[in-house]
Amino acid sequence: MNESTRxxxxxxxIFVVAVSFLACSEGGSEFLEVEGWTLAGAVLTYxxxxxxxxxxGAAELFVQYxxxxxxxxxxxxxxxxxxxxLYDTGSPLNALGVFKQENPAGGPPLPGATMAAVSPxxxxxxxxxxxxxxxxxxxxxxxxxxxxELLEALAxxxxxxxxxxxxxxxxxxxxxxxxSEGYQxxxxxxxxxxxxxxxxxxxxxxxxxxxxxxxxxxxxxSPAAAWxxxxxxxxxxxxxxxxxxxxxxxxxxxxxxxxxxxxxxxVAGAADQRQxxxxxxxFVQ
Numbered sequence: 646m647n648e649s650t651r652x653x654x655x656x657x658x659i660f661v662v663a664v665s666f667l668a669c670s671e672g673g674s675e676f677l678e679v680e681g682w683t684l685a686g687a688v689l690t691y692x693x694x695x696x697x698x699x700x701x702g703a704a705e706l707f708v709q710y711x712x713x714x715x716x717x718x719x720x721x722x723x724x725x726x727x728x729x730x731l732y733d734t735g736s737p738l739n740a741l742g743v744f745k746q747e748n749p750a751g752g753p754p755l756p757g758a759t760m761a762a763v764s765p766x767x768x769x770x771x772x773x774x775x776x777x778x779x780x781x782x783x784x785x786x787x788x789x790x791x792x793x794e795l796l797e798a799l800a801x802x803x804x805x806x807x808x809x810x811x812x813x814x815x816x817x818x819x820x821x822x823x824x825s826e827g828y829q830x831x832x833x834x835x836x837x838x839x840x841x842x843x844x845x846x847x848x849x850x851x852x853x854x855x856x857x858x859x860x861x862x863x864x865x866x867s868p869a870a871a872w873x874x875x876x877x878x879x880x881x882x883x884x885x886x887x888x889x890x891x892x893x894x895x896x897x898x899x900x901x902x903x904x905x906x907x908x909x910x911x912v913a914g915a916a917d918q919r920q921x922x923x924x925x926x927x928f929v930q
Contacts, residue, residue, distance in 0.1 A: 677802045677803070679795075679798045683721050684720060692713065692714050693712050707734070711736075711739050712733065715731065721784075724784070724785045726783050727781060729778060729799070738843075740772055741772060757801055758771055759772045761796045765787050767781060768782070774804070775805070780799075815908060816845050817928060820927070827845070828843050835894070840860055840861070841863060843858065844858035845857060847924075858911045871909055879892045888903060891921060899915040900913040911925075
């Protein structure tokens with residue numbers, strides 16, 4: 646079980662993305678109407694300021710991804726009772742970042758969901774739009790079948806489109822490993838100077854798999870400003886018409902970036918400068 650299921654509370658709670666996708670009153674006394682499931686307790690609501698009261702240190706991840714609200718409640722169906730935590734992260738990109746942090750591999754496609762994963766016997770996860778949903782069994786056990794059925798019902802109850810965030814369209818398609826896409830809002834690759842990045846794994850004939858990324862500057866900033874910030878700390882080189890900034894990450898190889906069509910594109914894990922430039926060239930094309 647995860648940390649949230651061990652905390653004593655009057656009843657289970659859910660993060661609210663926006664009142665618009667919840668069947669709730671202004672007082673917050675109602676929850677999503679999930680087909681086949683009934684509310685089994687009070688509905689509690691948290692925000693970024695008090696989320697730690699519910700999940701302690703685990704709140705740091707959600708605050709990092711700009712959580713707006715969290716609503717949690719217990720739902721029951723037959724002998725199975727689960728806690729459903731519904732997080733509103735403010736944007737589909739933030740929701741994707743949280744999902745990938747908690748379950749990098751994801752799971753098989755689920756009708757009506759952007760991403761989903763079932764981890765029997767106790768947990769299931771769902772991503773749809775700006776909503777990240779976390780299910781934990783507290784009575785009975787989730788099977789792969791019952792978990793997917795519940796996630797499908799939750800996906801039907803949530804509004805919005807089950808599509809990937811448009812920012813992932815910044816990543817080149819050629820050579821991309823399907824399902825490897827993700828988003829880290831800050832400190833990509835453990836580097837504090839790198840702002841938020843969308844990323845994916847790439848492969849090419851005769852080369853091992855490597856990671857490519859595109860910088861997504863925070864609101865109010867620009868790729869040019871991010872480039873200037875990196876230029877002050879990273880080493881510069883020019884090769885094959887590319888103006889490259891790079892640095893070495895201990896035990897992880899070289900990471901480098903270049904400007905392409907107004908965006909900062911980058912690759913990580915190169916063994917040397919030649920490999921770094923070669924991968925950047927293929928990533929730009």
